[in-house]
Amino acid sequence: MKKFPKWFEKTYGTPAPADLLEYFTEHPDGLTVEQGSLYTAEDMVAYTEERELGGKGVLYLGTGASLTVLLLRAKDGKVFLVDQTDFQSVDATFRDLGTCKSVMGFF
Secondary structure (H helix, E strand, O other), X not given: OOOHHHHHHHHHOOOOOHHHHHHHHHOOOOEEEOOEEEOOHHHHHHHHHHOOOHHHOEEEEEEEOOOEEEEEEOOOOOEXXXXXXXXXXXXXXXXXXXHHXXXXXXX
């Protein structure tokens, strides 16, 4: 977690959203509910780099139900629920991570 803010700023050219850093403090081991999973900082970095999403301006947050993926857009903190095989196919958009957590039942 300590390296994440520097990695985020280096990768995206902007500071990590405060609600994302707060999530890491509250849930350092990630979080899983029936509707999906939010990963640890280390897993988010690994999944993002593995899929080369940094250059596209998005962070791989975790998974939703029914073969979906949660992505955070770095420039404004919006969260998107997308199809795991086509990240352009958006099923839902959330204003920020806090809204996403609330709507999807992540507490």
